Amino acid sequence: MTKPTVNIVAPLGKTVDLELFFSDLSTLGQPFSDESVNFVDALSSALLTNSAYKMYPEMIALGFWLRRANIQRLKQQVLTDSIIRLPRGVVFHVAPSNVDTIFIYSLIISLLMGNKNVVRVSGKPSLQKDLIVQLINDLLLSPALTDTSANLLIITYSHDDVTSRYISEKADVRMLWGGDKTVGYFSALPIRPTSVDIKFANKYSMAIISAEHINYLSADELYLQARAFVNDSYSFGQMACSSPRAICWVGDTSSISIAKSKFWQVVKEILYGFEHELTESNYIDKLAYVFEHASKHRSKLNETSENSVLTIVDVALSEIVDSEFHCGSGLFLQAEVDKLTDLNKHLSRKIQTLTYLGFTFEALSDWIRSGIYGVDRIVPFGKSLDFDYVWDGVNLFDGVSRIVSIK
Amino acid sequence: MNNLDFFYNQPSPYSLSKEHKREAIELHLSRLDTHHYQNCKSYQNMTNSFRHGNWLSSNSLLMPVRLFKQQELKSVPQEDVFKVLTSSGTTSQVVSRIILDRGTASNQSKVLVKIMQHYLGLQRLPMLIIDHPSVVKDRTSFSARGAGILGLATFGRDHTYALDDDMTINIERVKSFSEKYSGQPVFIFGFTFMIWQYFFQELKAKNIHLNLSDAVLVHSGGWKKLIDVAVDNTVFKQVAYNTCEIKRVHNFYGMVEQVGSIFVECSHGYLHAPDYADIDIISAETMKVLPYGEKGLIAVSSVLPYSYPGHRLLTEDLGTIYGEDNCACGLKGKYFHVHGRVPKAEVRGCSDTHAVEQKL
Ligand SMILES: [Zn+2]
Numbered sequence: 047m048t049k050p051t052v053n054i055v056a057p058l059g060k061t062v063d064l065e066l067f068f069s070d071l072s073t074l075g076q077p078f079s080d081e082s083v084n085f086v087d088a089l090s091s092a093l094l095t096n097s098a099y100k101m102y103p104e105m106i107a108l109g110f111w112l113r114r115a116n117i118q119r120l121k122q123q124v125l126t127d128s129i130i131r132l133p134r135g136v137v138f139h140v141a142p143s144n145v146d147t148i149f150i151y152s153l154i155i156s157l158l159m160g161n162k163n164v165v166r167v168s169g170k171p172s173l174q175k176d177l178i179v180q181l182i183n184d185l186l187l188s189p190a191l192t193d194t195s196a197n198l199l200i201i202t203y204s205h206d207d208v209t210s211r212y213i214s215e216k217a218d219v220r221m222l223w224g225g226d227k228t229v230g231y232f233s234a235l236p237i238r239p240t241s242v243d244i245k246f247a248n249k250y251s252m253a254i255i256s257a258e259h260i261n262y263l264s265a266d267e268l269y270l271q272a273r274a275f276v277n278d279s280y281s282f283g284q285m286a287c288s289s290p291r292a293i294c295w296v297g298d299t300s301s302i303s304i305a306k307s308k309f310w311q312v313v314k315e316i317l318y319g320f321e322h323e324l325t326e327s328n329y330i331d332k333l334a335y336v337f338e339h340a341s342k343h344r345s346k347l348n349e350t351s352e353n354s355v356l357t358i359v360d361v362a363l364s365e366i367v368d369s370e371f372h373c374g375s376g377l378f379l380q381a382e383v384d385k386l387t388d389l390n391k392h393l394s395r396k397i398q399t400l401t402y403l404g405f406t407f408e409a410l411s412d413w414i415r416s417g418i419y420g421v422d423r424i425v426p427f428g429k430s431l432d433f434d435y436v437w438d439g440v441n442l443f444d445g446v447s448r449i450v451s452i453k
Numbered sequence: 454m455n456n457l458d459f460f461y462n463q464p465s466p467y468s469l470s471k472e473h474k475r476e477a478i479e480l481h482l483s484r485l486d487t488h489h490y491q492n493c494k495s496y497q498n499m500t501n502s503f504r505h506g507n508w509l510s511s512n513s514l515l516m517p518v519r520l521f522k523q524q525e526l527k528s529v530p531q532e533d534v535f536k537v538l539t540s541s542g543t544t545s546q547v548v549s550r551i552i553l554d555r556g557t558a559s560n561q562s563k564v565l566v567k568i569m570q571h572y573l574g575l576q577r578l579p580m581l582i583i584d585h586p587s588v589v590k591d592r593t594s595f596s597a598r599g600a601g602i603l604g605l606a607t608f609g610r611d612h613t614y615a616l617d618d619d620m621t622i623n624i625e626r627v628k629s630f631s632e633k634y635s636g637q638p639v640f641i642f643g644f645t646f647m648i649w650q651y652f653f654q655e656l657k658a659k660n661i662h663l664n665l666s667d668a669v670l671v672h673s674g675g676w677k678k679l680i681d682v683a684v685d686n687t688v689f690k691q692v693a694y695n696t697c698e699i700k701r702v703h704n705f706y707g708m709v710e711q712v713g714s715i716f717v718e719c720s721h722g723y724l725h726a727p728d729y730a731d732i733d734i735i736s737a738e739t740m741k742v743l744p745y746g747e748k749g750l751i752a753v754s755s756v757l758p759y760s761y762p763g764h765r766l767l768t769e770d771l772g773t774i775y776g777e778d779n780c781a782c783g784l785k786g787k788y789f790h791v792h793g794r795v796p797k798a799e800v801r802g803c804s805d806t807h808a809v810e811q812k813l
Pocket of ligand 1 (some may be wrong): 545668719720721722723725781783784786
């Protein structure tokens with residue numbers, strides 16, 4: 047086999063014999079070791095106190111998730127007395143090229159579990175990725191983090207099969223971010239029979255809103271909910287897999303009609319002062335989408351759409367899921383149903399997050415058991431982008447650990 | 454049918470003052486709105502969607518030019534289709550497909566003649582084409598480059614190609630052309646980047662000076678590659694003069710979706726809307742028409758497109774209109790500059806979409 051060549055971006059200045067990195071398992075740690083928890087805590091403090099990260103909401107969100115208190119909470123949920131949980135071995139993380147922080151979550155989970163980690167990041171320049179890699183490098187200089195340093199390798203490599211194949215054949219787990227294309231590419235490369243893949247496919251997310259509930263809300267309450275909705279959908283230019291891209295209104299026709307106009311009016315006002323990152327090019331993509339959609343499906347631009355920032359298209363219920371062409375950038379496909387179960391047959395495995403407004407926990411948990419093939423998570427408005435260790439229906443701690451039974 | 458006699462009967466393609474033009478062109482464009490609405494299902498669906506929303510405070514759909522890449526749009530019966538124009542694209546790009554019937558194709562040529570004669574005169578001039586001859590040989594595939602050359606070749610005679618098939622300049626052929634017609638008006642045509650790269654740069658490198666002082670140089674095709682090497686219209690013209698003594702240079706702005714009614718640069722360096730066409734600048738964010746002097750998306754309209762719904766288009770180019778009917782050159786019509794394509798946005802999202810990233 048040809049020797050793979052990689053460029054190590056962290057730990058900086060480290061020269062690594064890849065062969066040895068994979069074969070030497072003596073540095074595998076204990077789950078939630080003091081050192082790994084300290085490393086995560088240091089990362090959190092740096093993200094939350096250094097002003098360099100202030101301008102990136104997703105870095106701040108990451109910093110909060112990594113706080114010691116949250117990690118302790120995770121530890122209590124994951125490590126229970128009844129089972130013995132151990133690291134799985136070497137985890138190969140393939141980071142997505144377009145979202146710069148999400149792979150950090152799965153990396154941290156794997157590090158906390160005591161695994162060795164190889165992270166392939168995109169060679170594409172990205173300020174946020176560079177910032178986070180630099181931060182990790184700074185932390186790894188500490189003599190108290192030698193185990194972490196030995197268990198972590200962040201690399202880039204040129205687009206060749208050789209390296210991908212080499213690492214795939216040696217890893218115990220592959221964590222494949224990046225959607226259908228990346229998953230498809232790596233799935234064709236063999237892994238060991240004892241190894242596992244955790245795959246993150248392209249996903250599509252929606253909002254479900256009870257019209258009656260909207261109509262009961264006070265102006266202040268409606269504002270807060272609309273504000274949460276705007277954060278859910280306009281961060282990352284609506285391109286995160288959990289950003290709502292469609293709205294399904296639930297209720298009778300007349301309450302829906304009132305609710306829609308109230309809701310969109312407030313959203314529109316919030317957007318006038320909202321710092322979205324949309325550009326002319328995004329608007330053009332959206333225009334082309336709207337008219338292409340109209341010509342094929344007879345959908346209609348909604349009259350609320352006065353400018354290109356908020357674009358609402360009224361579609362038939364059967365068109366509400368468009369995981370293939372939806373271009374994000376503040377584009378909402380909207381349809382209505384009498385009751386939630388009318389939506390069931392449209393909720394395929396492609397559906398990840400439903401952000402909801404106006405339903406009780408009981409109503410939702412009854413409904414989700416009523417014969418729905420898809421949906422990974424159901425969260426209230428404002429929580430669509432919150433990371434959880436259960437992602438796309440998979441418990442990531444389970445994915446990167448093995449459970450040993452002693453009888 | 455699309456009767457353009459009113460426009461053809463004007464004394465020049467830049468005759469109509471703004472009040473007359475607004476009336477004449479809007480009347481004609483609204484007839485085309487109706488024709489396409491009744492004869493192109495896709496256009497009808499798009500218009501219905503557009504009218505529902507609140508964009509542009511107008512009833513007439515401004516169609517994104519990209520739609521011609523995504524589907525075949527046709528407003529005449531299949532049996533009337535005479536030929537299909539495609540835009541030149543690099544191999545991976547999707548190309549626009551423009552459906553022409555005989556009437557539309559013939560109007561395109563007629564209007565192009567009216568406009569070009571304004572700059573070249575009625576006589577056919579000896580013509581130097583800055584390209585290689587095989588670009589027009591394969592007539593089954595009407596690439597925009599080949600079609601553009603063929604379209605303009607009708608204004609010249611003794612067509613001489615400056616380049617060989619490997620894109621190198623054929624000095625002997627060029628020299629003998631310039632000597633043969635020395636002191637006479639000649640017509641030179643080519644694509645902006647080709648002229649710069651394979652003609653001017655080569656002449657400079659070989660230290661060859663040509664005397665083409667009575668030439669009219671017409672060029673088109675966009676500035677993107679030239680802006681990358683810091684060449685603008687002023688530099689281009691200066692080099693035309695330094696290497697070939699060319700004093701009259703006319704850039705033009707046109708697109709495969711609106712062949713014929715092109716926007717030619719006047720003697721004062723502005724592109725002008727002819728009577729057959731019009732231009733507006735639209736804010737992509739607010740979807741409102743911008744006042745003169747402001748930069749935004751170029752929307753073009755043309756009275757020619759009858760066999761396909763391309764009479765009102767929103768391009769992906771940025772431009773600024775400076776005024777109407779009052780350019781120092783004396784021509785009527787709106788005058789403007791094009792600043793190039795809208796820059797591509799950074800791709801965000803959980804899914805890798807870059808073609809180069811597909812493999813990894
Ligand atoms: Zn002028």
